[in-house]
Amino acid sequence: MEQIKGTSTSCLLVLLISSLATAQVAQRYTSLNPCTSKGKCHECIQTPSCAWCYDPDFGDSARCFQPSQAYQQETRCREEYVLNPDNVLSVLAARALSKAGRVTGGGGGQLVGGAEGSYNHSENWSESGSLSGSAGGGAAGAAGGIVQVSPQRLNLKLRARQSYSISMKYTQAEDYPVDLYYLMDLSKSMNDDKEKLSTLGDKLAATMKKLTSNFRLGFGSFVDKVVMPYVSTLEEKLNRPCDICVAPYGFRHHMTLDKNTHMFSQMVKDANVSGNLDAPEGGFDAIMQAVVCRNQIGWREQARRLLVFSTDASFHYAGDGKLGGIVKPNDGLCHLASNGTYTESSTQDYPSIEQINLSVKKNSINVIFAVTQSTLEIYEQLAKTIEGASVGKLEGDSSNIVTLIKEQYEQISSTVEMKHNASSAVSIKFFTRCLNSTGSLVNTNKCGKIKVGDIINFKIDIEVLKCPKNRADYKQTIQIYPIGINESLVIDLEMLCECNCEKPGDKFYMESAPACSHHGTYKCGVCDCYAGAFGRHCECTSDEISRNVTTMDCVPPGSPSGLECSGKGQCVCGRCDCETRANDNERIYGRYCECDNFSCERHDGKLCSGADHGTCDCGVCHCKDEWTGSNCGCRKSNATCFAPGVIDGAVCSGHGKCECGACKCETTEEGRYSGKFCEKCPTCSDKCIEYRDCVQCQQYKTGPWKKPEDCRANCTKFVPIPVEEVTANEETEVLCAYYDEDECRFTYVYYFDNENKIQIRAQQERECPDKVYVPGIVLGVIAAIVLIGMAILLLWKLLTTIHDRREFARFEKEKMMAKWDTGENPIYKQATSTFKNPTYAGKG
Incomplete structure (x- = not known):
């Protein structure tokens, strides 16, 4: 124990002296070098651009370093002891x-x-x-x-x-072999489809042989599990579900893949329909067996394998078997009897969608769902979860099956998708x-x-x-x-991910090593201390913690604050024990606890713009190859600053600078450029003029190229898509409007699709002013003048008549009101005659 204590004291003095000598160098590179904080070899080589020095005489400097830095030269790690594995x-x-x-x-x-x-x-x-x-x-x-x-x-x-x-x-490859296995729903509702398919077998083979001469065809059918409630288990219904039906079954393999297409037609014709009770069918059982039973079905090792699944109903999947008392999960293995019948139909549950997907991927099979309109939507959703699957609409009697398979095959074979x-x-x-x-x-x-x-x-x-x-x-x-x-x-x-010198048996691996005070294992030049021991050379043990050990070597040299362990840890036995953060992903590390991985600059609330952009090490963001900037928020590449659809184009259309992966547009004498690629300028000419003549001749048969031969010769880049009303997305589309020789206004927008091809939507009909009919206007004016004249004459005549009648009426009235008779003379006085009665004497 005395020897160990003496060794510990000596080690502490050596640590103090070496820390003073190398402090300035270490402090200079620690904040910029992500390697210095790595204390073990495997941690070092798991850090990009870092190398490990396992020289036993290297001293106490940081062994993990960047070979490209001058700091490595100062430490003088001998080249034969540098571990920097290459890819x-x-x-x-x-x-x-x-x-x-x-x-x-x-x-x-x-x-x-x-x-x-x-x-x-x-x-x-x-x-x-x-x-x-x-x-x-x-x-x-x-x-x-x-x-x-x-x-x-x-x-x-x-x-x-x-x-x-x-x-x-x-x-x-040309003439690549094709294996097509036709898997058909033979419930009663598919009877007319079966009859049609039996007559189309030769046509299907002839059509496919035009695409490849090495073509083979097979046939299988399915109904559903022969248990309640999927099929009726009454004896009379079980043997004959309908007048034309045979007994139900799960899956039956009728014909191994073969070039004999006449046999295919005969097999389809001889197969009989059956019946079940519920709407969904047991198609998943059939798909699983058709995929995994490679030898029985006859799939070739090197061929494009097509599984055509034809039905007019939906499907049962994993878990539905519990309705019939079937709780054993589907094992995804082949269970075909010698007669081609699926033997585990009534004992194993339906396979899950994920099981189907894994089997299809493993066996490299393209599933084509040929389904009727009523189930088209559900199978489109299913196809999205099965790798390489596609869906085609099947007519009610399967009359279009040949065309459907041909189209689906051409679509599949003309596309490559890597996984x-x-x-x-x-x-x-x-x-x-x-x-x-x-x-x-x-x-x-x-x-x-x-x-x-x-x-x-x-x-x-x-x-x-x-x-x-x-x-x-x-x-x-x-x-x-x-x-x-x-x-x-x-x-x-x-x-x-690991170093050989950290494994037993290596020259630089030693347990209970003297260099580790016999309290640890020597690995790659450093000590891995046993429990209860710590320190660079495992020189401290738990019973020495109470000793009054100097803390000077726990204070960063030249630190203005003089804080022990940078104020983020405790000095234990002359070495900093850094604080532990509540968040497991956050660490404080470094010789003086001067580093952490959480105090770097953030962008949009994400540390170093997120893990996809960079990582935080010792307060500095270390960006991935395609990113740069203090917060790794800027793209190094200027690929996002090139306008799509433009060959050999300039950065930002030549009207701006690419900064941080985005265009910063400039202002010129012509005007201020804008848009994602600085392609827009309200006061500048744009591509509207370039596309105008082709839009006129293709859409409206007008313009300088209105002759068909001129239009075909000059307009080959696009064909306008007619729409009733033209609207534009300001971010990705440019709106254009012009008047033609007929004074008609037409509008269109141009944009670039996902394949960087020019696309144009044009107004279906031009907005033209109403045509002026000059002779009609002249005749109308003459007629209007004549009519107005006649109207005036008639009005004058009417007014005159009214006036005359009024005067005549007044005359008549005055005439009737006259007080003298026009037959007498007013100055004539008539003579007076007096008559006397001679007999009148004047008496009473």
């Missing part, structure tokens, strides 16, 4: 792609032969999409097989958090130009419109995001494959 790629099999016109048939292509080579750097991607340095394998024909994927097998040793690029080629089975610890990204050899790489795993002989080059970025906790997972086999093709690129991945 290494070895090509195990790289047979050449099959050329169009060479392939005559299918075969079992094995991953054998090929050239071998090693690569020590990640810059192995060439513009042609080939593996740099690869010698390539032999011809496909020599091996008797078709090669559509190259290379076939690689071995890759890769460090954590470092992206490595490899390349992969895909081509569609992989890597674990969550590995990131795989696909980049390709598809068929655009002059375009830029696009982050996608899918290309369409592929023809025989076309070669698609994929650049594949592989990155180990983190080392798995289980050491057994350090080695993984990754398969990268095109959906529906039984070929793949197999990568034997070895993650470089």
Whole structure:
């Protein structure tokens, strides 16, 4: 014990002196160097750009360093003791792609032969999409097989958090073999479909043989589980559910894949319909058996495998079997009897959708759901969860089945979509130009419109995001494959997550080492202390904590505050014990607890803009390759500043600067540019004029190219899409409006689709002013003048008549009111005559 105490005192003095000597250097690089905080070898090599020094005479300086930094030269780690593993790629099999016109048939292509080579750097991607340095394998024909994927097998040793690029080629071979298994619902409602299919067998074969001469056809049928409540178990109903029905069954394999199409038609004709009680059918049982029973069905090793599933009803899936008392889960294995009948139909539950998906992926089969309108929507949702599945609308009597299969096959074969089975610890990204050899790489795993002989080059970025906790997972086999093709690129991945000098048996591994005060294991130049011991050399034990040990070596040299362990820890036995954060993802570390991984600059509330952009180390954001800036919020690449659809275009359309992955538009004498790519300028000319004449001639048959031959010769980039009303999305579309020679106004918008092709929506009809009919106007004016004149005359006549009548009436009135008779003379006085009676004497 006295010897240990003496050693501890000496070690503490050495630590104090060395800390004073190297403090300034360490302090200068710690905040910028992500390596210095790594205290163990495996932690160091799991950090990008870091190397470990396991020199036993290295001293107490930080052993994890960046080889590119001058600090490494000052520490003078001898080169033979530097552990800085390189990424290494070895090509195990790289047979050449099959050329169009060479392939005559299918075969079992094995991953054998090929050239071998090693690569020590990640810059192995060439513009042609080939593996740099690869010698390539032999011809496909020599091996008797078709090669559509190259290379076939690689071995890759890769460090954590470092992206490595490899390349992969895909081509569609000519006359590639096709196996088509027709799986049909033979419940009673499909009787007319069965009759129609039996007459279309030869036509189906003839149509498919136009696409490939190596075509085979098979047939199977299904109804449902023969238990209640799916089918009636009454004896008379069980034997004969209907007048034309046979006994129900789960799944029955009728015909193994064969070139004899006449036998297919006869098999379909001889198959009888059956009946069940509920609406859904047992199609999932049938799909599972048709997929996994490879030998019985006759699937070839190298062929495009199509499973056509024809029904007019929905489906039962996992869990529905409990209704019939079936609780045993589906095991996903083949259970076909010698007569082709599914033997476990009444004892195993229906398979789940995920089981179907996994089986389809494993066996590289494309499922085509040929269903009627009533169930089309539910099968479209189902197809989204099954890799490589598609849906086609089936007519009520299946009369369009040949056309449907042909269209679905052409759609499947003209598209390639790459998938992989890597674990969550590995990131795989696909980049390709598809068929655009002059375009830029696009982050996608899918290309369409592929023809025989076309070669698609994929650049594949592989990155180990983190080392798995289980050491057994350090080695993984990754398969990268095109959906529906039984070929793949197999990568034997070895993650470089540990150091050999940390393993027993290595020269630099020693238990109870003297260098560790016999209280720890010496690994890669540092001590891993046993429980109860601590310190750089395990010089401190739990019974020494109470001793009065100086804390000077726990204070950063030159620290103005003089805080012990930077105020974020405690000095224990001359060494800082940093505080533990409540959040497990947050750490305080460093010799003086001066570093942490949570105090870096944030962007949009995310530390270093999020884990996809960068990581925080010692208060500084360390950005991933494609990001930059103090908070890793800016893209290094200016690819997002190029306007789509423009070949050899300038950054930001030549009217701005690309800053942080976005265009900052400039203001010129013409005006101020705007838009995502600085492509808009309200006072400047734009592409509206460029597209105007073609829109006129194609949509309205007007303009300088209104002659059909002129229009066809000059307008080949687009065909306008007519709409009743033109509206534009200001962010991605440009609105254009003009008047033509007829003084008619027409509007349209142009934009670029996902494939960077120009698209235009044009107003269906022009807005034209009403036509002016001059003769009509003249005649109308003359007629109006005549009518007005006549009206005036009639009015004058009317007024005159009224006036005359009024005068005459007044005259008549005055006449009647006259007080003298026009027959007498007013100055005439009539004579008076007096008569007397002589007999009158005047008496009473």
